[in-house]
Amino acid sequence: MKVEQIYTGCLAQGAYYIESEGEVAIIDPLREVKPYIEKAKKNNAKITYIFETHFHADFVSGHVTLSKETGAPIIFGPQANPSFDAIIAKDGQEFKLGNVTIVALHTPGHTMESTTYLLKDKDGKDYAIFSGDxxxxxxxxxxxxxxxxxNMTQEQLAETLYDSLRTKIMPLADDVIVYPAHGAGSACGKNMMKETVDTLGNQKQMNYALREDMTKEEFVKEVTDGLLPPPQYFPLNVKMNKEGYDDIDEVLERGTQALSPDAFETAANETGAIVLDVRHQNEFAKGHVPRSIFIGLDGGFAPWVGALIADVKQPILLVAPEGRIEEAVTRLSRVGFDQTLGFLKGGFEAWKEAGKDYDTVDSVSADTFKKQLEADDKTPVYDVRKEGEYVSEHIADAQNTPLDFLNEYLTEFPEKETFYVHCAGGYRSMIAASILKSRGIHNLIDVAGGFKAIKEAAIPVTDYVCPTTLK
Incomplete structure (x- = not known):
């Protein structure tokens, strides 16, 4: 038996490859399925089953394409109702894979079709659970x-989840391995560990939700406390996972079309496409296509696209580093953004060489920013980190306008007075700057290096806060 976790950091997502006696099961595959097919082929094995723990909200799974490519059936748990052919497993139903067994344990609560898959070894001993969300x-x-x-409240779903954990998962032995669908950084939970594999015994000891003496009322309160609104793209991803989607090869063919500067400009004007610049933030600051939005590939790319571009059907045109076009289109498709129409051939340099207008973002070092604050302690400062980061430590008198909800704060930014914007390290503040500039707000200066550089420059900070945010 071979079990491999295939972890994708930018989505904080774990897919799983299980092989026994030449037969393979894939659990919660990513949109691009070739790596799974090639891995099985290399091992002279055949993909026999595709298991889905639930209809995912934060990414588009590759189950439909993988089934089409391999002929392997898709398996969901009870109460799932996909629009395509699939096996809807019964609670406790067993699936043989070589000389091991996979058992479907219906564990509703996160969603009503949520199912945990229990892997038993060749001797019938419980080995691991693939617990999804x-x-x-x-x-x-x-x-x-x-x-x-x-058609339930979040409290009713939490009560259902409490029962699932205590009747299906907590009775399992402490040495059972836990393989979850997500780790730290995912918006599907609140307090996830940075580790991606653990034993159930350790989780029983340290996971607040598995406390043996916890009442259902206590569980509901703790699980629902502090939940932030989910990203707007979540329901759209659920719909795609439930109803199907375009083949990834079609998405790549459409999205990797090279467009000259003139063709790129025409496409942007005629289609209403967002120009998405995925280069490094420093390159974007030096020059970019006017009204383009920056979300760099070398950050939390896909989740930020999903959080800030509300409609997955929104047409997108890319400005990307050389050699990373296919990567950008693929990562967009992982969160359901399939309408990439092409990219700027030759990149931003070609745009400049064609004599096209371009914009820049004023950016200063933390040392220069410090001198400004010393000269004028009323200088407006906007901190786009999450509220929890801001509460922990922030510049005195800085306003917290979290990037996730930036559009709700547009009226709070000065119309004429120069203001400064920063985040933790410079990535999010450049996203914010690009959004503000696309809305016609140009009187801003970015603090390069963010709060890390601010502290290194010995700019005074405080941990006291009188909350000013709406979220």
């Missing part, structure tokens, strides 16, 4: 996402 390391799946589909 039912159980994370250090947390459990949020119970607020499936309210509409289930």
């Amino acid at each position: 039912t159980l994370f390391l250090g947390d459990v799946g949020r119970p607020d996402l499936a309210q509409k589909a289930a």
Whole structure:
């Protein structure tokens, strides 16, 4: 038996490859399925089953394409109702894979079709669970996402999750390995550990949601406390996972079309496409296509695209580093953005050489910023980090306008007075700057290096806060 976790950091997502006696099961595959097919082929094995733990909200799974390419059936748990052919497993139903067995344990609560898959070894001993979003390391799946589909409140879903954990998962032996669908950084939970594999015994000791003496009322309160609104693209990803989607090869063919500067400009004007610049933030600051949005590939790319571009059907035109076009299109497709129409051939340099207008972002070092604050302690400063980061430590009198909800704060930025914007390291503040400039707000200066550089420059900070945010 071979079990491999295939972890994708930018999505904080774990897919799984299980092989026994030449037969393979894939659990929660990513959109691009060739790596799974090639791995099985290399091992002279055949993909026999594709298991889905639930209808994912934060990424588009590759189950439909993988089934089409391999002929392997897709398996969901009870109460799933996909629009395509699939096996809807019964609670406790067993699937033989070589000389091991995979058992479907219905564990509703995160969603009503959520199912944990229990792997038994050749001797019938419980070996591991693939818990999807039912159980994370250090947390459990949020119970607020499936309210509409289930016609239940988040409290009712939390109560259901409590029962699932205590009747299906906690009775399992302590040495059972836990393989979750997500780790730290995912918006599907609140307190996830940075580790991606653990034993159930350790989780029983340290995961607040698995406390043996915890009442259902206590569980509901703790699980629902502090939940932030989910990203707007989540329901759209659920719809795609439930109803199907374009083949990834079609998406790549469409999205990797090279467009000259003139053709690129024409496409932007005629289609209403967003120009998405995925280079490094420093390059974007030096020059970019006017009104383009910056979200760099070398950051939390896909989740930020999903959080800030509300509609997955939004046409997109790319400005990307040489050799990273296919990567950008692929990573967009992972969160359902399939309407990439092409990229700027020759990159931003070609745009400049063609004599096209371009814009820049004023950016200063933390040392220069410090001198400005010393000269004028009323200088407006906007901190686009999350509220928790801001509460922990921030520049005195800085306003917190979290990037996730930036559009809700547009009226709070000065119309004429120069203001400064920063985040933790420079990535998010450049995203914010690009959004503000696209809305016609140009009187801003970015603090390069963010809060890390601010502290290194010995700019005074405080940990006291009188909350000013709406979220």
